[in-house]
Amino acid sequence: MEAILVDSVQNSLRHFLHSNAIFLSHRLCAQFPSETNLQLLAGCYLQSNQAHSAYHILKGTQMAQSRYLFAISCFQMNLLNEAEATLCPANEPSAEVPNGSAGHYLLGLIYRYTDRKKNAVHHFKMALSMDPLMWAAYEELCILGSAEEAVAFFGEAAALCIQKQYLNFSTSPKLHSSTEDCNLVDTRHCVSEDASPRQSKLMQGLKDISGNHHGAPVLGGTSGQPINSGLSNISFYNTPAPTMTQLSGVAPPLCRNVQPNGSNMSTQSAENSPRSTVNSTIQARRKFVDEGKLRKISGRLFSDSPRRSSRLSGDASVNANPNTTAVSGNGTNYSSKHLGGSKPSSRAFRSVTVRKGQPWANENIDEGNHNDILDDSLLNITSTTSTSSSTMEAKSYEQEAANIPVGGQVLSSSKVITGASEILTLLRVLGEAFRLACLYRCQDALETYQKLPHKHYNTGWVLSQVGKMYYEFDYLEADRAFGLARQMTPYNLEGMDVYSTVLYHLKEDMKLSYLAQELIQTDRLAPQSWCAMGNCYSLQKDHETALKNFQRAVQLNPRFAYAHTLCGHEYVALEDFENGIKCYQSALRVDERHYNAWYGLGMVYLRQEKFEFSEHHFQMAFQINPQSSVILSYLGTALHALKRSEEALVVMEKAILADKKNPVPMYQKANILMSLEKFDEALEVLEELKEYAPREISVYALMGRIYKRRNMHERAMLHYGIALDLKPSATDAAAIKAAIEKLHVPDEMDDNL
Amino acid sequence: MSLEMAAESSEGEEEGKLSGGNQVLIVDEDLRELGKKAAWSVSSCKTGNGVSSLRDDNLETYWQSDGAQPHFVNIQFQKKVRLQLVVLYVDFKLDESYTPSKISIRAGDGFHNLKEIKAVELVKPTGWLYLSLSGLDPRETFVNTFMLQIAVLSNHLNGRDTHVRQIKVYGPRPNPIPQQPFQFTSTEFITYSTIR
Secondary structure (H helix, E strand, O other): OOOHHHHHHHHHHHHOOOOHHHHHHHHHHOOOHHHHHHHHHHHHHHHOOOOOHHHHHOOOOOOOOHHHHHHHHHOOOOOHHHHHHHHOOOOOOOOOOOOOHHHHHHHHHHHHHOOOHHHHHHHHHHHHHOOOOHHHHHHHHHHHHOOOOOHOOOOHHHHHHHHHHHHHHOOOOOOOOOOOOOOHHHHHHHHHHHHHHHHHHHHHHHHOOOOOOHHHHHHHHHHHHHHHHHHHHHHHHOOOHHHHHHHHHHHHOOOOOOOOOOHHHHHHHHHHHHHHOHHHHHHHHHHHHHHHHHHHHHHHHHOOOOHHHHHHHHHHOOOOOOOHHHHHHHHHHHHHHHOOOOOHHHHHHHHHHHHHHHOOOHHHHHHHHHHHHHHHHHHHHHHHHOOHHHHHHHHHHHOOOEEEEEEEEEEEEEHHHHHHHHHHHHHHHHHHHHHHHHHHOHHHHHHHHHHHOHHOOOOOHHHHHHHHHHHHOOOHHHHHHHHHHHHHOOOOOOOHHHHHHHHHOOHHHHHHHHHHHHHHEEEEEEEEHHHHHHHHHOOOOOHHHHHHHHHHHHHHHHOOOHHHHHHHHHHHOOOHHHHHHHHHHHHHHHOOHHHHHHHHHHHHHHHHHOOHHHHHHHHHHHHHHHOOHHHHHHHHHHHOOOOOOHHHHHHHHHHHOOOOOHHHHHHHHHHHHHHHHHHHHHHHHHHHHHHHHHOHHHHHHHHHHOOOOOOOHHHHHHHHHHHHHOOOOOOHHHHHHHHHHHHOOOOOOOOOO | OOOOOOOOOOOOOEEOOOEEEEOOOOOOOOOOHHOOOOOOOOEOOOOOEHHHHHHOOOOOOOEEEEOOOOOEEEEEEEEEEEEEEEEEEEEEEHHHHHOOOEEEEEEEOOHHHOOOEEEEEEEEEEEEEEOOOOOOOOHHHHEEEEEEEEEEEHHHHOOOOOOOOOOEEEEOOOOOOOOOOOOOOOOOHOOOOOOO
């Protein structure tokens, strides 16, 4: 009865029938109370975005998998302390982190959001070393500014690591004869597997992602369960139908790309999007990375799953290990293994692990963690199995053409390593490009992205990243790149907040409102949509409404740094500096390398004439983004206000060099030169600027002022006249007119403007 | 708020006399309302018709004074601000003998040194009235002051107390870029003037 119930639950999950799954799981737990079944129940709740329930169910449990699931629930409920305590029990400092790389990833996130950067970095690195395909961890490292070159993580060693993992899988004794359906299940599973870790992350960010993932993890678990229960009865496993169904069930959900089984995922994504922070970004990226690959794999999915599943089942049965963790892990592992078929073995492997764990794709971490758990359990299984396994293992290693079940396919070990290398090559390029992007080495990053094959470059994710790089120095190109990204993947929200800012800068109010409308329609619960909407209002100078929209974005996802920064900008526009400062500081709490917030703070202090503070904050922004001419220009302004005019000039020169198209530092340079009484040099600069921006009133006005100081009254009059003709603002018009009146009056120290 | 000032208003001006009044409040985009930064007080008021009715953006509510003339509305800022325009909403049709007739606007550092900067006489006004504080000299476009006082010296039909339904004060928008002598006007400059 237990096995059937488990099977049925997994089936429901696979089909996103959450209420059915939850109901049946409750019956299961009532009839057969065991921690494994509790995990399944919690999994159902997590899949349907009810982390609270999962939290209560798993509170106090001890199995590694349970602790992992519990930690996920805590993280989703923002109870970071508890999550940390579960993963790293205080009284067992050397305990292994449950679910291996996934667990480390989750820990990394926890440490990041509790301001312990070093620990976070350490755990992300651990996660990557255990699972080289955990892109999300590498992304986090980049965002924290602590990533080493991509080649260090996605290199040869990684390929070997992946192969080893698969080999371990394959060594499980092939106890079962072929079991039919596993095929479909496996392949799909495998495919989804590959996508799953990433996809779960993506799912968070992307509403469009089908809920496949969610199904998969649970299924993995459930398949594990029946296996457990069926331990005594190997024949049960051999029975194709139940096992198969389970596996099949597992597969489809995971294969997001293969079968956009949208419902589950979408809802979850929707719910998750408010919560998705970096995860969504990571997911989005991963999604794009995976898409191409997944499609390839799905083609090859429908191959040998039955063999796989039988093998897995065999393993399960062989492993009479009472250790539930292992068992559950095994279960998932098995299923995942099956599923991963078409994709290169490493991928399949990944997907397997992911599957097992976590139905709640909301958290990428889950995905990662699951993978690890699966891997571990598999390893456990293989290790705990009798020597027969090990001998088999040895045999398989020795065999040249060793057949490794990977994602529903059987690949030779050489193929595994080739496949792994292929993936890693791709990840290396993407990783390196992303790392450079986070360091704001825009040209280098763009060049690296160019190295991608066309089919990868022309995906929404990559194009969004390219857009973000162009945003730093060329709004028109950024507009183009983002436009293409939207064509490729209109449902992608990641990076769209930056796009809306690009349109804001370009003053394209039509395009901006269109974008905002589309984004809101795509996903009302994504912070990016409300950021775009807010930018719309801000462009029309309706700062109060803009602020409301940005605050909504913050509510939807407090870990989305940009929303905080935009709130800050609006407060400053409304001259509420206190709140503006608070918002900028919130943004920096989320992401201390968010240079926009440092810049925002610098501007506020500049306005408040707290020049020391201002200079410090511009310095911080500059250190993060050294190629921004705007930051340099303001740094120079602050230095000039501090009377460090020589330094200011040096900085202005740098600013001018950083971006020839930016006229502001040149203007500032002229200003500084004038205050240093180097009038001729100032005039020279301004003459140049006249060519560049012939309708810029401030150029003529400043020239007028300088000519007055040089007592060249006619020239001064000429320039003031031109300035007035260009219709300045009331304040400036008044100032200029006043200046004209005073032309023949001897110099006053500072015009009181 | 956009568009030009009072151009379409049915306001007539004749030697400091104002009549008519806009129904719609339209103010230059160059200007922004500064009332939120000030402390508002009145010389006297009837319960339920206090100073808050002057600032509630509701034309149904009004301030009613309760004492001898002249009646004052005092607007005090924490630091010197540049003011360019005062806008009042008064309506003879609704308020009749409570409608202000002679208004004097004073400015200064505090109660001790207020000086009159504007005086107008209203003739059956019916809506928003724009009282510009600018002088003829371009240097006098703005009044740079700590305090503004709007004094109602007399009412229509010799009424004792007065009704004013709303008051707003406007000054120029500051330069969005701090520490700049002039505002940027061209796209080339504006695009590069901030990071968002």
